[in-house]
Amino acid sequence: MLDLNNIDVHYGATQVLWDVSMRVGAGEIVSVMGPNGSGKSTVLKAAMGLKKATRGEVILDGEDLQGKSATLRPKRGMSIVLERRRLFPRMSVRENIQLGAFTRTHAEAARTMDWVLDILPDLQPHLNATAGKLSGGQQQMVAIARGLMADPRVLLMDEPFLGLSPIMVRTVSDIMRTINEKGVAILFNEQNAKLSFALSHRGYLLESGRVVLSGSGEEMLEHPEVKRVYLGQRAEGAA
Amino acid sequence: MLEVFGRRPYLMLLGLALALLVAPFLQLSDYVLHILTLFLIFGVFASGWNLTLGILGLKTLGHHAFFAIGAYISAIVAYYGGVSPWLTIWIGALVASAAGVLIGFPILRIRSMPHVAIVTLAFAEIVRLIFSNLKDITRGELGFWGIPPFEPITLGDTTLRFGIGNAIGSYALAAVIFLGVHLALLALLTSRTGLTFLAIRDSEAAAESLGIRLSVWKLVAFSVSAAVVGLSGGVYAHYMMILTPISVAGPEMLITLLAMIIVGGVGRFFGPLLGALLLTVLSELLREFGDFRMLLYGAVIIAFVFAAPQGLAGLKLPRLRDRSAAKRDRTA
Amino acid sequence: MSWLIEIILNGLITGSIYALVGSGIALVYGTTRVLNFAHGELIMIAGYLVLFFSVTLGWNVWLASFLTLVMVAGAGALLQRATIAPLLARDDWAFRVIAATIGLSIFLQSGAQLVWGEQFRTLPYFFNGVAVIGDVRMPWQRIAILVIALLIMAASALVLYRTPLGRMVRATAQDAEAALAVGIPSGLVHTAVFAISAVLAGAGAILLSPLVSVNPWMGVAYLLKGFAVVILGGLGSFGGAVAAGFLLGLIESFGVAFAPTEWRDVISFTFLIAVIWVRPNGLFAGRGA
Numbered sequence: 001m002l003d004l005n006n007i008d009v010h011y012g013a014t015q016v017l018w019d020v021s022m023r024v025g026a027g028e029i030v031s032v033m034g035p036n037g038s039g040k041s042t043v044l045k046a047a048m049g050l051k052k053a054t055r056g057e058v059i060l061d062g063e064d065l066q067g068k069s070a071t072l073r074p075k076r077g078m079s080i081v082l083e084r085r086r087l088f089p090r091m092s093v094r095e096n097i098q099l100g101a102f103t104r105t106h107a108e109a110a111r112t113m114d115w116v117l118d119i120l121p122d123l124q125p126h127l128n129a130t131a132g133k134l135s136g137g138q139q140q141m142v143a144i145a146r147g148l149m150a151d152p153r154v155l156l157m158d159e160p161f162l163g164l165s166p167i168m169v170r171t172v173s174d175i176m177r178t179i180n181e182k183g184v185a186i187l188f189n190e191q192n193a194k195l196s197f198a199l200s201h202r203g204y205l206l207e208s209g210r211v212v213l214s215g216s217g218e219e220m221l222e223h224p225e226v227k228r229v230y231l232g233q234r235a236e237g238a239a
Numbered sequence: 240m241l242e243v244f245g246r247r248p249y250l251m252l253l254g255l256a257l258a259l260l261v262a263p264f265l266q267l268s269d270y271v272l273h274i275l276t277l278f279l280i281f282g283v284f285a286s287g288w289n290l291t292l293g294i295l296g297l298k299t300l301g302h303h304a305f306f307a308i309g310a311y312i313s314a315i316v317a318y319y320g321g322v323s324p325w326l327t328i329w330i331g332a333l334v335a336s337a338a339g340v341l342i343g344f345p346i347l348r349i350r351s352m353p354h355v356a357i358v359t360l361a362f363a364e365i366v367r368l369i370f371s372n373l374k375d376i377t378r379g380e381l382g383f384w385g386i387p388p389f390e391p392i393t394l395g396d397t398t399l400r401f402g403i404g405n406a407i408g409s410y411a412l413a414a415v416i417f418l419g420v421h422l423a424l425l426a427l428l429t430s431r432t433g434l435t436f437l438a439i440r441d442s443e444a445a446a447e448s449l450g451i452r453l454s455v456w457k458l459v460a461f462s463v464s465a466a467v468v469g470l471s472g473g474v475y476a477h478y479m480m481i482l483t484p485i486s487v488a489g490p491e492m493l494i495t496l497l498a499m500i501i502v503g504g505v506g507r508f509f510g511p512l513l514g515a516l517l518l519t520v521l522s523e524l525l526r527e528f529g530d531f532r533m534l535l536y537g538a539v540i541i542a543f544v545f546a547a548p549q550g551l552a553g554l555k556l557p558r559l560r561d562r563s564a565a566k567r568d569r570t571a
Numbered sequence: 572m573s574w575l576i577e578i579i580l581n582g583l584i585t586g587s588i589y590a591l592v593g594s595g596i597a598l599v600y601g602t603t604r605v606l607n608f609a610h611g612e613l614i615m616i617a618g619y620l621v622l623f624f625s626v627t628l629g630w631n632v633w634l635a636s637f638l639t640l641v642m643v644a645g646a647g648a649l650l651q652r653a654t655i656a657p658l659l660a661r662d663d664w665a666f667r668v669i670a671a672t673i674g675l676s677i678f679l680q681s682g683a684q685l686v687w688g689e690q691f692r693t694l695p696y697f698f699n700g701v702a703v704i705g706d707v708r709m710p711w712q713r714i715a716i717l718v719i720a721l722l723i724m725a726a727s728a729l730v731l732y733r734t735p736l737g738r739m740v741r742a743t744a745q746d747a748e749a750a751l752a753v754g755i756p757s758g759l760v761h762t763a764v765f766a767i768s769a770v771l772a773g774a775g776a777i778l779l780s781p782l783v784s785v786n787p788w789m790g791v792a793y794l795l796k797g798f799a800v801v802i803l804g805g806l807g808s809f810g811g812a813v814a815a816g817f818l819l820g821l822i823e824s825f826g827v828a829f830a831p832t833e834w835r836d837v838i839s840f841t842f843l844i845a846v847i848w849v850r851p852n853g854l855f856a857g858r859g860a
Contacts, residue, residue: 012662050748074754082752088745091738099742103754146753298666300673345848352665353606353806357798358847361840364795368837490791494677501670530685537678544658544671 001026001185002047002078002154007056009039009046009209016042017209020056024154024187029180032189033196033220033230034206040189041083043206044156047187048080049073060154074103079150083158085139089132093123093142096131100149109149116148119178137168144175148184155179157188161195173199193230197221205230243294243437244508245552248425251509252418259414269406276406278519279413280475283420285499285511287467293506294428295460296440298352300493301342301359302468304366305335307488309469310476311370311377314386317477319376324389328473335469336462338366343461347454350443360493367488377484384481402480409478416474420467421512427463428508436460440506491533495522498536501543504550513551573706578824584713586820587720591775592793593800593812594724595768598731601807602744602764604665605655608672610772610797611790612679613650617643617773618785619683622692632697636777640770647769648762650675655765656758676794683787691784716778723774724813727767731809740764744807792836799843805853814855 002024009017016039024030032040045051047058049070058066060076073079079100087096097116101109117124120141126134131142140160147155160176161169176199180186190196197203197220205213205226213223220226245251262275288302313331317324342362346355370377377383388402389412399408427433435456438446447453476482486492495518503514518539522532547554596610617639624635654675658667698711731737742750743760751757775793783789800819804811819839826838846854 048752050752069756070751071754071756074752080752082749086746086749088742088749090745091741095738099738099750099753099755102739150753298669300669342844345844345851348851349847351806352669353600354802354847354851356606356669357802358844361795361799361843365837365840365844368833372831372833372837490677494673497670497673505666530681532681533677534681534685537674537676537681540674541654541671541678544667544674548661548663548667 001061002187003057003059004043004047005057005059007043007046007058008054009042009051010054015054015209017046017053020206020209020211022187022204022211022214024185026153027180027183027185028202029176029186029188029200031196031200031203031217032187032206033191033193033203034189035191038206039209040191040206041158042209044080044158044187044189048078048156050080071103074150074152077151077153078156079147079152080156081140081143081147081158081160083162085136085143087131087139087142087146089130091131092127093129093131093134094127096142097123097127097145097149100146101151103150108151112149112151116145119148119175119182120145136163137165137171140164140168140172141175144172144179148179152184154185154187157186159190160188161190161192169195193226194221197226243506244425244429248429248508252421252425255421255512256418259418263407263410272406272410273403274519274523276410276413276478278516279410279417280471280478281496281499281519282512282515283417283471283474284468285496285503285515286421286424286508287464287471288496289500289506289508289511290424290428290436290464290467291460292500293504293511294433294440294508295436295457295464296506297346297457297460298356299346299359300356300497301361301363301366302464303488303492303496304342304359304363305339305465305468306472306475306492307363307366307370307484308335308338309472310482310487311383311472312469313473314383314476314482315376317387318383318385324387324473324477328470328477331473331476332466332470335472336466338469339461339465340458343458346461347457363488363493367484370488371484377482380483380485382481382483386476386480386482388477388480401477403478413474413478416470420470424467425508432456432459494533494536494540498540500550501540502550504552507550507552510550510552517551574828576704576707577709578828579821580707580709580714580717582821582824583817584717584820585823586817587717588775588779588793588816589796589800589819590724590813590816591720591771591778592797593804593816594727594809595771596797597801597804597807597809597812598727598740598771599764599768600801601809602740603655603659603761605659605668606665606672606798607650607655607765607768608669608794609650609654609676609679610768611794612676613643613647613769613772614776614779614790614793615679615683615785615787616646617769617776618780618789619687620773621777621780622694622785625694626692632694639777640773643769643773643776644766647765647767647772650769651762651765656761676790680787680791687787689786691786693782693784694780696781712781716782719778720774723771727771728809730767736763796839799839803843803846803854805855808853808855811853811855815853818854 004020004022007017007020008015020043032043034040042051046053049065053066056066057064060078065072097113098109101112123141123145126138160172164172176186197217200217202216203220204211213225284306291297291299309331312334313324313327316322316330317327342359345358349355371379391398391400399411401408401412435451438451439453439456443453499514499518500511502517503512504510525532525535543550599605599607620639620642621635624630624638625632654671655668658664658671696712698715700711702709702711702714731740739755739760742755743757747757800815801812804815822842823835823839827835
């Protein structure tokens with residue numbers, strides 16, 4: 001459904017992504033795992049069009065979106081939950097969520113709003129609160145709600161667990177599973193290998209801006225390299 | 240460093256000195272010497288301003304205030320106190336420097352470029368209005384005339400006279416000040432101090448983490464920069480022998496100098512000098528079309544911001560680098 | 572008592588113009604982070620336009636004002652499209668925009684001087700008669716400035732806080748990337764904001780034109796005052812700029828009551844620098860549209 005083909009990205013003269021290709025199938029949860037500075041966030045921003053790729057294609061259901069405005073993505077069924085929530089801090093929660101449906105009609109938005117509040121019922125009592133004053137966990141809920149308001153077929157989530165308490169991490173991963181069960185594909189990135197691959201159907205390992213490994217969630221968790229470097233376990237055979 | 244100073248800055252300065260030394264022997268008319276004198280004075284002004292604008296990276300827009308302070312203080316002390324202009328220009332520079340520190344303090348607390356730009360611009364407006372309003376002393380916009388020129392000096396059997404009308408002496412004096420200031424600036428900026436300024440420009444946070452005390456260094460830069468500009472103002476006052484607040488501290492002065500620095504290259508050591516030379520000459524050529532001068536400066540600023548944001552100095556550098564790279568390839 | 576009322580009224584009248592000019596600059600800065608030094612020339616252009624329509628062509632003053640506002644909105648949009656938008660994509664754009672708009676400002680001033688010369692012309696009063704409030708006599712024209720300016724700013728606030736366009740503007744101001752991500756076309760928002768700020772400046776020019784002569788430099792003084800207001804109000808805050816505009820007007824009118832008129836601007840700019848020194852974030856902290 002969403003295909004990233006041979007993406008290169010530069011920040012000024014510095015290249016940060018090298019020939020990155022990824023695929024998100026319909027209804028899949030796909031994770032991008034990698035250490036700090038490996039380019040995980042850049043992959044998502046390039047997919048969303050917030051960062052211009054210098055080479056490659058971003059294909060959503062056969063349509064190449066690379067080079068087209070970021071504002072086209074929500075209309076085509078793709079939205080993003082940005083790193084660190086990035087709400088509109090001085091607007092109400094309701095306004096924040098409504099803006100997620102910016103590209104859609106009022107009737108569609110109202111329908112989706114009901115659906116979203118069904119998935120995230122905890123937001124109901126806070127709708128009139130100022131978004132910037134909520135706790136980090138609540139803000140993440142609002143950010144997810146805003147992302148869902150585009151009624152996406154694929155939802156990108158940039159570091160959805162960053163800065164959350166362990167309880168909130170579980171809540172957010174439960175929400176992600178729920179969303180996925182409703183038919184929304186998810187592409188997210190996360191630095192923790194266990195969290196990353198336990199939640200996803202398939203995963204990619206990114207190092208220094210290159211995809212070095214990919215496979216199903218279980219395969220990734222069992223891979224000796226992942227075990228050794230990212231799970232702190234010694235490879236089999238060693239004492 | 241290379242980007243700021245070019246390959247051999249001292250050699251470049253020596254070349255400039257030789258050119259300035261040769262110029263008077265070319266049988267130039269007094270009028271041409273007058274234009275060159277103005278170029279030398281504005282060259283000092285431009286370099287002084289470039290110190291904060293380009294080298295430290297603080298986008299100040301009020302340096303014409305320091306020019307006015309240097310000019311008026313020197314003129315007032317010489318006129319009313321009967322003190323020799325040879326001394327008063329330094330007093331003017333000192334007062335300008337103190338004013339630089341004074342306005343530096345509120346600026347230290349702000350990191351946003353628009354704040355700095357607006358506060359310094361407002362400061363310049365205050366200075367202009369003060370000189371304009373103190374009519375008992377400065378005669379306001381009617382003009383402060385009768386400013387004494389530098390006293391003549393006698394070398395052997397030739398006597399050098401100064402002030403407008405004495406082209407050769409004024410030119411020589413402006414050239415000496417010009418070379419002296421640039422030699423001092425070059426020594427300062429290629430030392431640790433200059434490196435510190437450049438570090439602050441590139442990243443304040445990184446510089447701070449290296450233990451550089453931002454506030455102290457910014458104040459140092461402000462005081463040096465204001466002193467240099469103030470000195471150029473003093474020389475201007477005793478050369479022209481008449482001042483009006485609007486001509487030394489008005490928006491046209493700001494535009495003129497900004498155009499010189501942008502045309503030459505913001506943050507390049509020699510760039511603004513080239514800009515000062517080109518624009519001084521150009522504006523003299525256009526003197527008879529007086530009304531067009533500011534139109535031209537405005538257009539020139541816009542054109543350079545769009546087409547050559549690094550200025551003329553920035554245009555030259557890549558070519559030099561290509562050539563030297565090609566040379567390396569050949570020898571390899 | 573009446574002298575006090577007069578000082579306050581005069582302060583509010585001057586302040587309303589500062590607020591109009593300053594809130595436009597604040598709106599642009601808050602949304603786009605651009606400091607537009609050519610904002611004063613939008614005032615000047617509007618001044619010449621209203622002069623042309625209402626005096627040269629002799630049209631009804633309301634029609635002339637309406638056409639002026641429409642055209643100056645277009646000029647603001649054009650300014651943003653032609654000079655600012657192309658610079659935003661480059662590095663070090665903040666200073667380049669400042670330099671380019673300074674250049675544009677002086678270019679437009681000199682251009683106007685060449686086209687219209689140095690003649691200083693004023694419009695006739697829109698409103699005749701003098702209001703008498705106790706012992707205070709005030710021309711209706713001056714009172715109208717205050718009332719109309721307040722109405723215009725209220726209308727702008729309504730647009731900003733109660734319309735879809737306003738919501739787009741506020742979203743872009745609060746987080747430009749997030750706004751882009753939900754599909755808000757930020758480029759169009761930037762252009763719209765410049766048009767709105769031009770309308771605010773143009774309204775100021777129209778209100779001033781019977782009192783102040785229309786000339787190539789008429790925007791210069793108000794630009795610097797507008798900048799002062801924007802900083803005092805907290806850079807980028809619309810409401811803060813409006814409040815600071817009135818405050819500055821009052822300070823000036825009280826200042827002039829106790830000191831010679833020619834020291835007025837010294838007082839206001841010294842106040843600005845003193846405030847920055849003590850409160851770098853302005854008097855009314857809490858930012859943004």
